[in-house]
Structure formats: structure tokens, C-alpha cells
Amino acid sequence: MAHQPSSVPIERELDIVTARQKGRELAARLGFSSTDQTLLATAISELARNIVAYAGSGRIELSQVEEPGRRGIEIVALDAGPGIADVELALKDGYSTGNSLGVGLPGARRLMDDFELRSKLGVGTTVTAKKWLR
Amino acid sequence: MAVPILKQGEFLIASIQAALSDHDLVDLRDELAGRIGRFRARGVVIDVTALDVLDSFGTRTLRGIAHTARLRGAKCVVVGIQPEVAFAMVQLGLSLDGVPTALDLEEGLFLLGARGGDGASAV
Numbered sequence: 577m578a579h580q581p582s583s584v585p586i587e588r589e590l591d592i593v594t595a596r597q598k599g600r601e602l603a604a605r606l607g608f609s610s611t612d613q614t615l616l617a618t619a620i621s622e623l624a625r626n627i628v629a630y631a632g633s634g635r636i637e638l639s640q641v642e643e644p645g646r647r648g649i650e651i652v653a654l655d656a657g658p659g660i661a662d663v664e665l666a667l668k669d670g671y672s673t674g675n676s677l678g679v680g681l682p683g684a685r686r687l688m689d690d691f692e693l694r695s696k697l698g699v700g701t702t703v704t705a706k707k708w709l710r
Numbered sequence: 711m712a713v714p715i716l717k718q719g720e721f722l723i724a725s726i727q728a729a730l731s732d733h734d735l736v737d738l739r740d741e742l743a744g745r746i747g748r749f750r751a752r753g754v755v756i757d758v759t760a761l762d763v764l765d766s767f768g769t770r771t772l773r774g775i776a777h778t779a780r781l782r783g784a785k786c787v788v789v790g791i792q793p794e795v796a797f798a799m800v801q802l803g804l805s806l807d808g809v810p811t812a813l814d815l816e817e818g819l820f821l822l823g824a825r826g827g828d829g830a831s832a833v
Contacts, residue, residue, distance in 0.1 A: 589731060589732045589733065590731050592732075593729050593730075593731060596763055597729065600762070610794055611793075611794045611797055613794075614762060614763065614792075614794035614795060614797070614798050615794075615797065615798050615801065617762065617763045618763050618764075618765050618798040618802065621763050621765040622765050622766060622802070625765065625766070625767055669803060679766045679802050679803050679804060680766055682803075683766065683801065683802035683803060683804075686801045686802070686803075687798065687801050687802065
């Protein structure tokens, strides 16, 4: 079964809304409950917001993932921004280098089932997060 | 103006539409702060029933709107947070920090002490 991953360019604040709407649509199509759709859309919103705030631009890729016995949705948030110096610290609640609450990354992690953050200073940041259908 | 603001008696009612941009929310804050003075409003209800996502920025801005309204002398109540939105906010660790909330517009107006019977009019 072919499923095209969709890629949403994140360049300005309005793109955040587009990304979360696309994520919600895909989640609905895959059969996620309306609560899970909202949790996903909120996680996408936070990840997209981080791109705008810290990297300036990037993209959000949304796709269906399948593993033996389970199906889900994968969000990949990529940017070629400054990168995160201390990934562990960035995932701590209440920590922020910008003018924010510092809930974005740790919050998005809690909203998703799997969460992986890779970042390299001067190269960029990639967050890969999955949520499984239950 | 992306967010319609209605006047009902001494209260203002702002109904936030779905897929609101950050900019619209900031506009709403500025617009409300002005109208509270112009209409000598005693209270503001912000209805977020149509909002499908309240992320950290949205929550922070909403809080800012409520605090600004309070500093301008109007009580502010946020109504209509959907159950899914509430779950997501809890998981994100977001709170409205003492901003009163109510189930819906009716309860919100009740909380502000509306006497009713004025009829809403667009301003």
C-alpha cells in the first residue's frame, strides 16, 4: 500500500496552522480517535512553532508508519537552524532559551508515544515522533 | 478583524474561530483592551469553543488577554475549552494561571454576573 508522506514547509507562523490541520486530517484518515487527533495536532503545533522560533524555517513531514502488529503516524520536524547545544536540557520542563514557557519539546514528547531528538550545532535539528493507533 | 467581538450589556463577547493564527490572537488582545475602555465594559467572555488546538503560545496569549482585560478593569472568563483540548493542555503542562473558566457562554455570563435581557449587538 503506497502512502505519500506529506511535507509542509514551515516558514512563517501561518504554516503552523497548515501543518497541524494536515496532521489532523491524516490522523482522522488512519482512524485515530478525536482525542488522539487533538493530541497529535497539538504536538505538531509545538514542533512547528519551535522551527519558526529557533530555526526560522524548516519543514514538517507527516506519514503513516507500519510495524508488525501496529499502525501509526510519524511526524518528522526538520530544520537547518543553529541546533540545540544540550538536548537533555531542551527536553526538560520549563527550560527555554527563547521567550517561551519551555514546554514545547517536553510537552510534545508527552503527547506522543515515541520521540527522538537529534541535533547538531550549526547543522540543525530533527525530531522524529510517532503515535500508535490503539 | 478575525475575531468578532459582540457587546452584550456591559460585557464583551469574543468568539474565537477555528484555525486562528498567532497574529489574530495578538490582534484580539489589542482590540479588546481598546474596546473595554470605549464601551466601559465590566467583563469579557472569550469563547474558544471552535478552537481545536490550544498550544503553549495560544495558552500564553489567552492568559495575556485575560490579564490585560483585568488590568483594564474588566473581569475576564474563558469559556468552551473542548474536552480534547483540555486533555492536551494537561499533558503539555499548560494552565490558564488563575483565569476563570466556564463550560459555555451562558455559564460564563452567569459567572460575570450578567443580568441578561440586553440582547447582543455587534460593535
